[in-house]
Amino acid sequence: MGLLELLLPLRCAACGEPGSELCERCRERLPRLCGSLCERCGAPTSWPVARCLECAGRRIAFASARSALLYTGAVPRVIGAWKERGLRRLAAELAELVAEVVPPPQVRALTCVPAQHERALSRGFHPAQALALELARVWELPFEPLLRRIGSPRRQRGLALSERSRNVAGAFAARPGASPPSRVCLIDDVYTSGATSSVCAGALRRAGCRRVEVVALARAVRER
Numbered sequence: 001m002g003l004l005e006l007l008l009p010l011r012c013a014a015c016g017e018p019g020s021e022l023c024e025r026c027r028e029r030l031p032r033l034c035g036s037l038c039e040r041c042g043a044p045t046s047w048p049v050a051r052c053l054e055c056a057g058r059r060i061a062f063a064s065a066r067s068a069l070l071y072t073g074a075v076p077r078v079i080g081a082w083k084e085r086g087l088r089r090l091a092a093e094l095a096e097l098v099a100e101v102v103p104p105p106q107v108r109a110l111t112c113v114p115a116q117h118e119r120a121l122s123r124g125f126h127p128a129q130a131l132a133l134e135l136a137r138v139w140e141l142p143f144e145p146l147l148r149r150i151g152s153p154r155r156q157r158g159l160a161l162s163e164r165s166r167n168v169a170g171a172f173a174a175r176p177g178a179s180p181p182s183r184v185c186l187i188d189d190v191y192t193s194g195a196t197s198s199v200c201a202g203a204l205r206r207a208g209c210r211r212v213e214v215v216a217l218a219r220a221v222r223e224r
């Protein structure tokens with residue numbers, strides 16, 4: 001836990017009310033991603049489908065993706081505060097939320113999208129890993145750091161879908177000596193285009209993994 005976090009009084013990351021890192025009222029109101037989904041990429045759909053407009057025709061290296069929240073309402077504020085302030089205590093709360101919405105993945109281990117080196121070092125906090133460690137506890141699965149970054153892509157924010165795929169292609173590889181189990185769940189904080197998850201899943205599969213399921217805290221939903 002960061003020193004600052006110990007010194008500061010607990011405040012709700014959404015409304016600022018003192019007392020807890022996420023107050024009951026705000027927690028209740030966070031928009032859950034439930035209802036019918038695309039079986040493959042987890043996009044919300046009007047009825048259950050095997051593929052949706054967003055993922056049909058795309059080559060995706062993971063078998064499925066699920067997210068607990070929609071990246072809207074107070075969710076960007078909560079995730080922003082969590083990441084920027086390195087609120088480790090909030091990771092446990094958010095993991096509980098994920099486990100309430102997303103069924104446990106049918107895998108042998110959890111791993112996470114690796115941190116971008118300089119950014120992780122400057123903050124000493126890696127949100128996707130913090131979430132993965134908490135989910136490993138909740139789901140009683142081992143956490144294995146299986147991936148690393150190679151090269152340093154630009155930030156994905158602000159890039160078009162096609163650019164996102166190109167930007168992250170080849171940016172991740174299995175750690176030297178890592179031997180992933182046959183089924184792995186990849187944890188990320190925000191699922192946007194799925195490009196990063198797909199490249200990570202591809203790296204895991206090249207290292208011998210047969211099936212990758214993706215679980216993210218929140219999912220950005222595109223306007224159509």
Ligand SMILES: [Zn+2]
Nearest residue numbers: 012015023026
């Ligand atoms: Zn609140």
Ligand SMILES: [Zn+2]
Nearest residue numbers: 038041052055
């Ligand atoms: Zn889809």
